[in-house]
Amino acid sequence: xxxxxxEGLFSLMWLLIALPLAGAAILLFTGRxxxxxxxxxxxxxxxxxxVLGVLLLIEMMGLPTEERAITxxxxxxxxxxxxxxxxxxxxxxxxxxxxxxxxxxxxLIHIYSLGYMSHDPDKRKFFGYLNLFVAAMLLLxxxxxxxxLYVGWEGVGLASYLLIxxxxxxxxxxxxxxxxxxxxxxxxxxxxxxxxxxFVTFGSVTFSDVFGSxxxxxxxxxxxxxxxxxxxxxxxSAQFPLQAWLLDAMEGPTPVSALxxxxxxxxxxxxxxxxxxxxxxxxxxAAMAVIVVALITIFMGAIIGSAKDDIKKALxxxxxxxxxxxxxxxxxxxxxxxxxxxxxxxxxxxxAGLFLGxxxxxxxxxxxxxMRRYGALRSVMVxxxxxxxxxxxAIIGIPPFSGFWSKDEIIHAAFERGWFIGGAAVLAAGITGxxxxxxxxxTFFGKKRWExxxxxxxxxxVMTIPLIILGLGSTFLGMALLFWGDIKSWLEPVVGYESxxxxxxxxxxxxxxxxxxxxxxxxGWISYARREVPVDAPSGNWLTRAARRDLYGDAVxxxxxxxxxxxxxxxxxxxxxxxxxxxxxxxxxxxxxxxxRLRRTQSGFIxxxxxxxxxxxxxxxxxxxxxxx
Amino acid sequence: xxxxxxxxxxxxxxxxxxxxxxxxxxxxxxxxxxxxxAMVMINLAILYxxxxxxxxxxxxxxxxxxxxxxxFLFVLMVVGVDSSDSLIETIRGQRLFGILFGVxxxxxxxxxxxxxxxxxxxxxxxxxNQEFGGxxxxxxxxxxxxxxxxxxxTAALLITAGLGAVILTHxxxxxxxxxxxELSVARFMVGAGHPGNKPNPGVYARHNAVNTxxxxxxxxxxxxxxxxPVRSRDDSLIIDHRVVSTVVELVEGEDQx
Amino acid sequence: xxxxxxxxLATILFSIGAVGVxxxxxxxxxxxxxxxxxxxxxxxxxxxxxxxxxxxxxxxxFFVMVVAAAEVVVGLAIIVQVFRTRxxxxxxxxxxLKY
Numbered sequence: 001x002x003x004x005x006x007e008g009l010f011s012l013m014w015l016l017i018a019l020p021l022a023g024a025a026i027l028l029f030t031g032r033x034x035x036x037x038x039x040x041x042x043x044x045x046x047x048x049x050x051v052l053g054v055l056l057l058i059e060m061m062g063l064p065t066e067e068r069a070i071t072x073x074x075x076x077x078x079x080x081x082x083x084x085x086x087x088x089x090x091x092x093x094x095x096x097x098x099x100x101x102x103x104x105x106x107x108l109i110h111i112y113s114l115g116y117m118s119h120d121p122d123k124r125k126f127f128g129y130l131n132l133f134v135a136a137m138l139l140l141x142x143x144x145x146x147x148x149l150y151v152g153w154e155g156v157g158l159a160s161y162l163l164i165x166x167x168x169x170x171x172x173x174x175x176x177x178x179x180x181x182x183x184x185x186x187x188x189x190x191x192x193x194x195x196x197x198x199f200v201t202f203g204s205v206t207f208s209d210v211f212g213s214x215x216x217x218x219x220x221x222x223x224x225x226x227x228x229x230x231x232x233x234x235x236x237s238a239q240f241p242l243q244a245w246l247l248d249a250m251e252g253p254t255p256v257s258a259l260x261x262x263x264x265x266x267x268x269x270x271x272x273x274x275x276x277x278x279x280x281x282x283x284x285x286a287a288m289a290v291i292v293v294a295l296i297t298i299f300m301g302a303i304i305g306s307a308k309d310d311i312k313k314a315l316x317x318x319x320x321x322x323x324x325x326x327x328x329x330x331x332x333x334x335x336x337x338x339x340x341x342x343x344x345x346x347x348x349x350x351x352a353g354l355f356l357g358x359x360x361x362x363x364x365x366x367x368x369x370x371m372r373r374y375g376a377l378r379s380v381m382v383x384x385x386x387x388x389x390x391x392x393x394a395i396i397g398i399p400p401f402s403g404f405w406s407k408d409e410i411i412h413a414a415f416e417r418g419w420f421i422g423g424a425a426v427l428a429a430g431i432t433g434x435x436x437x438x439x440x441x442x443t444f445f446g447k448k449r450w451e452x453x454x455x456x457x458x459x460x461x462v463m464t465i466p467l468i469i470l471g472l473g474s475t476f477l478g479m480a481l482l483f484w485g486d487i488k489s490w491l492e493p494v495v496g497y498e499s500x501x502x503x504x505x506x507x508x509x510x511x512x513x514x515x516x517x518x519x520x521x522x523x524g525w526i527s528y529a530r531r532e533v534p535v536d537a538p539s540g541n542w543l544t545r546a547a548r549r550d551l552y553g554d555a556v557x558x559x560x561x562x563x564x565x566x567x568x569x570x571x572x573x574x575x576x577x578x579x580x581x582x583x584x585x586x587x588x589x590x591x592x593x594x595x596x597r598l599r600r601t602q603s604g605f606i607x608x609x610x611x612x613x614x615x616x617x618x619x620x621x622x623x624x625x626x627x628x629x
Numbered sequence: 630x631x632x633x634x635x636x637x638x639x640x641x642x643x644x645x646x647x648x649x650x651x652x653x654x655x656x657x658x659x660x661x662x663x664x665x666x667a668m669v670m671i672n673l674a675i676l677y678x679x680x681x682x683x684x685x686x687x688x689x690x691x692x693x694x695x696x697x698x699x700x701f702l703f704v705l706m707v708v709g710v711d712s713s714d715s716l717i718e719t720i721r722g723q724r725l726f727g728i729l730f731g732v733x734x735x736x737x738x739x740x741x742x743x744x745x746x747x748x749x750x751x752x753x754x755x756x757x758n759q760e761f762g763g764x765x766x767x768x769x770x771x772x773x774x775x776x777x778x779x780x781x782x783t784a785a786l787l788i789t790a791g792l793g794a795v796i797l798t799h800x801x802x803x804x805x806x807x808x809x810x811e812l813s814v815a816r817f818m819v820g821a822g823h824p825g826n827k828p829n830p831g832v833y834a835r836h837n838a839v840n841t842x843x844x845x846x847x848x849x850x851x852x853x854x855x856x857x858p859v860r861s862r863d864d865s866l867i868i869d870h871r872v873v874s875t876v877v878e879l880v881e882g883e884d885q886x
Numbered sequence: 887x888x889x890x891x892x893x894x895l896a897t898i899l900f901s902i903g904a905v906g907v908x909x910x911x912x913x914x915x916x917x918x919x920x921x922x923x924x925x926x927x928x929x930x931x932x933x934x935x936x937x938x939x940x941x942x943x944x945x946x947x948f949f950v951m952v953v954a955a956a957e958v959v960v961g962l963a964i965i966v967q968v969f970r971t972r973x974x975x976x977x978x979x980x981x982x983l984k985y
Binding site for chain 2: 887888889890891892893894895897898899900901902903904905906908909910911912914915917918919921922925928929932933935936937938939940941942944945947948949951952953954955956957958959960962963964965966967969975978
């Protein structure tokens with residue numbers, strides 16, 4: 001793959017990042033002065049980025065396939081001996097997809113936030129943080145080397161921390177922000193170690209250099225890099241075993257959950273592995289580890305999503321599960337990369353729509369997130385209901401909604417690898433059908449279970465228009481990308497694509513999947529739409545109870561990490577207080593005590609001093625005589 | 630060891646100096662100490678003479694026994710004759726270690742210097758004294774030649790010491806001196822008390838001793854008639870109650886008449 | 887007679903003086919003890935002058951007397967002054983220079 005220098009319109013690609021970054025800087029540094037116009041500026045900067053992104057896409061589609069990877073060096077960033085890192089951007093088909101997803105979905109969510117956050121006193125700060133996030137995320141996907149990617153990676157982590165804890169007066173929100181930041185840090189250590197290992201192995205951290213010489217490195221090294229990158233991806237994308245932060249992250253405002261914790265940031269891990277495809281193609285075990293992690297996460301997310309009564313947490317579980325699908329696809333290798341990105345895009349759109357829909361419902365229900373207090377909202381919130389249904393049909397994979405095309409391709413690719421992986425993917429799709437049907441049934445169908453003083457209403461246009469656009473996207477984006485956009489051949493130059501034969505014809509797999517999904521949906525419908533939903537949650541079976549507690553993720557973390565750390569800290573405190581302080585204080589006390597005793601000799605009595613003089617004289621005499629003798 | 634005159638003198642005077650020194654340290658009253666040390670000084674003067682230092686012997690008597698010791702006694706009078714020490718030692722171990730160190734010092738000095746100097750010869754000063762015609766002349770020669778600078782320095786030292794003593798004991802007068810006229814005026818001021826002579830002790834009393842208070846015409850006792858130092862001593866007043874009652878009866882009888 | 891006996895006598899007097907300084911609290915008696923120690927030193931000087939046939943020792947003893955006289959004047963003035971302020975001649979009284 002050759003990389004072309006940036007010319008013409010492409011020389012403006014730095015503006016993609018600079019616009020939201022400037023927006024963030026203005027909003028955050030001008031303070032209260034920009035309270036009135038700041039939010040609009042924030043929306044405008046992201047929309048401008050989105051327009052520029054679309055223009056760049058049109059420009060790129062005009063280029064021949066082999067010239068579509070374009071790089072722009074802004075300046076030389078690090079130069080130490082032979083090692084140089086440029087602050088340089090790489091615009092290719094993969095980053096183009098991400099740029100469009102980030103800027104367009106980001107714009108919609110920014111607009112939606114104008115309505116959702118209209119009454120918040122810190123609205124300006126919120127938009128500043130959102131702009132900062134968009135800039136950092138664009139930096140992440142546009143970097144042409146791992147070090148710059150790491151900057152963006154940390155940037156989104158920071159923005160995520162700030163936005164989860166946006167309502168920091170809530171203790172739970174502050175704690176969730178810290179939890180997300182700390183768990184992400186574990187992944188970040190993996191990424192930084194991977195970058196160091198790359199530097200040691202290849203002498204460079206630029207994508208083209210690393211991928212160009214990847215085949216010359218030993219498989220052990222590549223496996224190590226791959227596993228470290230997987231650790232990073234697991235942290236960012238809330239994959240097992242670093243999944244615990246995502247559910248708590250729902251403490252943030254709903255637009256944040258839609259943008260960061262559904263559509264974009266959490267997919268950065270998928271991007272990282274897809275971008276590093278050359279490494280995984282040459283490290284079989286690392287790819288296998290990706291598949292294992294992905295399968296565990298798919299089921300964890302799905303089970304958690306099935307048990308939560310909090311609509312946002314149920315959606316968060318679903319996000320985990322869907323990102324698990326993407327990870328599964330990237331783990332499958334060249335047969336899956338394309339579909340991982342495909343599913344990432346469609347998921348980004350329909351999950352953003354679902355989250356914004358959930359936000360709209362919460363907005364109407366006085367910020368109550370308990371689905372057991374919803375019910376029969378379909379006639380009250382018509383637009384929200386219709387767009388939510390579009391997202392629902394997309395996520396469970398009913399044709400012709402967009403999720404069907406992408407998820408079906410992943411399941412098919414999984415069957416290309418083997419029966420077990422494919423079967424697991426199909427089973428998880430069935431659970432997806434169940435929990436999404438449960439959510440829809442509890443929210444929009446059944447009987448009213450509202451609190452007495454709640455008066456649900458449809459949200460304002462500034463919130464519903466993004467919902468409609470995302471609903472349309474949930475419906476048609478899959479077909480558009482697959483048939484009109486031809487995403488396979490679009491992404492193939494970057495991530496590669498190959499197909500393996502399967503024992504059964506493709507339609508058979510589609511049929512099996514659809515049957516399982518519909519079966520899951522029916523179970524959900526019978527359990528939650530036909531039957532009365534109790535307002536107080538029944539105790540449920542052991543799996544439900546476990547899922548309500550995030551499958552004991554926090555308990556495990558506590559037992560394995562927090563408690564030992566606490567004990568170690570306490571032991572160190574003890575050591576510090578007793579041993580080190582004891583030694584220091586003890587020596588001080590000894591000196592002090594001795595000084596106190598010695599001080600007593602200064603009695604002020606002349607005769608005492610005279611006595612010591614005479615004693616000294618006697619000693620001197622004694623010494624003199626002894627020497628003489 | 631042959632017994633010669635010097636030995637006899639040494640034994641007598643040396644013994645007396647040691648006794649005097651011990652008496653000085655051991656006596657409770659400072660006056661006794663001063664007398665003991667005067668005895669030491671005189672005996673030392675005799676020993677100086679015995680050591681063919683007649684000039685120093687005289688100086689010792691004149692300067693030490695005459696001037697210095699009298700100064701000591703004078704100061705003792707100022708400070709208080711009866712300011713005898715309490716014999717209880719307040720600093721723990723001071724007396725024990727003091728005596729211990731003192732004995733050690735004596736033993737070590739005597740042992741060390743004594744053994745080093747025993748039978749190292751006795752040149753005698755006859756030759757040195759003969760050189761200028763006598764002991765005083767010899768010393769004078771040294772003082773005004775080799776020790777001239779030290780001699781003049783001691784002159785400055787003595788002047789400085791005298792001035793220092795004057796300055797140390799000087800007290801600044803904060804108020805103008807009260808004249809006799811002012812004292813007389815103050816005596817007759819209202820509230821200044823009895824302006825006339827105080828009654829003599831022993832008036833109307835059987836005794837006329839100084840510690841017998843006078844009895845006033847109304848039969849009461851006048852403590853003013855007894856001098857203050859006597860009055861302040863406990864149980865020193867002699868009061869004859871029969872005389873007091875007789876006076877009271879007489880006074881009452883006169884009233885009835 | 888061997889003049890070393892004077893040295894023995896002087897050491898005894900000196901030690902008694904030292905003990906007097908150490909055990910007595912009356913400042914005047916302490917001062918007398920110091921004088922005793924000076925006199926013991928003078929006795930040694932005189933004895934040494936005789937042993938060496940040299941008048942230097944006697945001259946130094948003379949100077950010691952002069953200096954002792956000056957010292958007595960200043961020392962007694964200090965005692966009087968201390969007595970005036972503290973109404974006591976005990977040398978344990980002025981013990982402000984302590985811990």
